[in-house]
Amino acid sequence: MSSSNVNAENSSVQNAVITEDEAAIYDRQIRLWGLEAQQRMLNSKILMVGMRGLSNEVCKNLVLAGIGSLTILDDQKVTQEDLGAQFFLSADDIGKNRAVASRDRVRNLNPRVVVTADSDKLAKKPEEFFNQFDVICLTDCDLDTLIHVNEICRKFDKKFYAASAMGLFGYIFCDLNYHAYVIETKEDKSDKEEPDVKRIKRETQYVSLETSLSKNDWAQIKFKKLKKISEVLWAIPIIWKFKQNECRPPNPDDTSNDENSDFMKLRSISNEYLKSINVEPSLFTNVFLKQLLQNVSAEISPVCAIVGGILAQDILKVLSQKGPPINNFFVFNGLDCSGIVYQVEPGKKAIS
Template sequence: MKRTNQEVDNTSNKKAKMTLQLNDEEAALYDRQIRLWGFDAQRRLRNSSILIVGGKALSNEVCKNLVLAGVGSLTIIDNENVTKEDLGSQFLVSEKNVGQNRAESMKDRLVRLNPSVKINIISDSIESKDTSFYNEFDVVCVTGKSLDSLIKINNICRENNIKFYASDVHGIYGYIFCDLLKHSYIQEKKIKYGDEFKTKKTELTEDYIPLEKSLGYEFKPEKSLKRFLRKYSSTYFLIYTLLQFQNQNKRLPKYLSEDEENTEDLNKLKAIRDALFKKYNINSAVLSDESLSKIIRNAGMELLPICSVVGGILSQDILNMLSKKELPITNWFCYDGFTGNGVIHKFI
C-alpha cells in the first residue's frame, strides 16, 4: 500500500527523535534509573512521545510517574474544567484552579517535577481530533472514557502502529487494558555457570489484539466454580458489565442513596451479565447481584488510594514497554480494592 506524504513525514520525524542522546546533565539526573534498567532503556524513554487523554486523578498519578522517569514529551488533552470535587483526589491542581481547564492546571506542577520533560497541553476534546492527530505519538493512554471512544481510538492507533492503553477507576475498582500490537522485549534470566551466576538475555515478542476483539473472548467452562475463579476473576466481569452498560446507555449507572436502590439500573446490569453468562454457560455465582449493587455505588467515583495503585501499575507498565524490559501486561489488569487483589488476564 502506498503511503501518503504525511505518513512519510511522520515516519521521518519518529526516526529523527530516536537520534537524540542523553546529555551529561540528564545522565546525572537519571543515574539511579540507568543503573536499574540501563542506558539504552533510558534513552528510549528520552525519545518517547506520549499522549495522555483525560486530566483527572488517575491521569495525575500516571503523568507524575512518567515525568519523573524522564520521558521525552508528554501531551495531555482534556476539555473539562477543574471542579471543587476534584480537589479531594487530584494533587496536580489546587483551589485556585477551580473553573480552569484541567490539563492546563496540571502543567505547572509537572514542569516543576522535571523541567527536562516537554509538557504539551491541549484544551480540546479528544473526540474533535482526526486520525492525523495521533501520528506524532508513540503511545496513547486513554483514561476515563466510554467504551465506544476507547474502541475508536484503539482502532486509530492500530492503523497508525501506535501502542495503546486504556484505564479507569470506579471507586474501589480499577482496570487497565493494553494493545501493544507486536511488542518486542528482552527477557533476562539468571543462569548458573559453575560457581557463578550470569544473566542471559533473550529477545522475545508478544502479539496483542484490539480492545473490541478482546471483549469477545470465548470463555471455557470449568467443572467447578473454584477452578473457574482461579482462571477468571469476578472483577473482570464487573468491569465488562459496567463498560457495556455505559456503552448501551451513554452514561454510568446512577447511585440514588443508601436507603434507595436504583433497581432500574441494577436490572440493566443484570441483563448484560446474564446474557454473557448464558452464552458461555458461566455460573451465576461468579458475579452476584450484590457486586452489581456495589458497582452502582462506585461508578464514576475517584478514590486517591485506588488511583495511586492503578496509576502506579499503569505508568510502570508504560515504562516497561518503552524500555523493552520485561513483558508488559497481557492484556487486561483488573483491581479490586476491597480485597487488594490485582489480576492479569490474557484474553488473546
C-alpha cells in the same frame, strides 16, 4: 491547542541524546535497565487522555522517569469534585480547563520533559493526530471511544492503553499489537565471579479490545476455575454496556430492587452479557454488584496510586523493552487488595 502546536513542541524530542547531567540524574535507572533503554524513554512521546486521579499518578511517574514528552488532553473544566483525588489542581483552578490547569505542575516535576496541554475534544482529533505518539493512554473513556482509538493505534502501529479507577476497583487494558522485548537471567558462577547475564528475546502478539471482548468460549474453562476469576473482570464490560445503553454512568444511590433502578438495570445487563459469553450469571453476585454500583463514580487516592503506578510501570517497561508487559487485562479489587493479569483472547485457555 492544535495538533500542529503539539508537533512543534515535540519536535525537539526526536533523536534526543542523553547529556552528562541527565546521565547523573537518571543514574539509578540506567543501572537498572541500561543506557539504551533510558535513551528510548528520552525519545518517547506519550499521549494521556483524561486528567483525573488515576492519570495524575501515571503522569507523575512517567515524567519523573524521564520520558521525552507528555501531551495531556482533556476538554473538561475543573470542578470542586476534582480536588479530592487530584494533586495537580487547587481550588484556584476551578472553572479552568483540567489539562491546562495541570500542565505547569506536571512540568515542574521534571523540567527536562516537554509537557503540553491540549483542551480539544478527543472526538474532534483526526487519525493523523495519534501518529505522532509512541504510546496512547486513555483513562475513564466510554467503550465506543476506546475501540475507535484502539483501531487507529493498530493502523499506525502505536501502543494502546485504556484504564480507569472506580472507587475500590480498577482496570488496565493493553494492546501493543506486536511487541518485542528482552528478558535477562543471571547464571551464578562461583562466589568470587560475577554472574553471567543471559539475554533472551521474546515476541508477543496482542489482540484489540474489540477482539478481546468477542471471547465467548469461557465454557471451555472448568467451573471451579471460573469461580476464582475476579468479578472485576466481568464488571468492566458490564459498566461499559450500561453507559452505552443509558448514555450516562450508573447512579451510586440507585440500589433498590425496583425494576427501573440502576441496580436492576445492571443486573439485567450482567445476566445477558455473561450468558452471551457462556459464563454462569451467578458468578457475578448481587453483593458484588451493589459494591460496584456504590463505587463506580468515586475516586479513591490509594486505588488511583496502585493502578496508576502499575500502569506507568508497564508503559516504562514497554518503552525500555525490558521484561514482559501486561497481556492484556489487569484488574484490581480493593476489597481483598488483589491485582491479577488475565489474557482475554478468543481461543486462549490460559486466562491468568
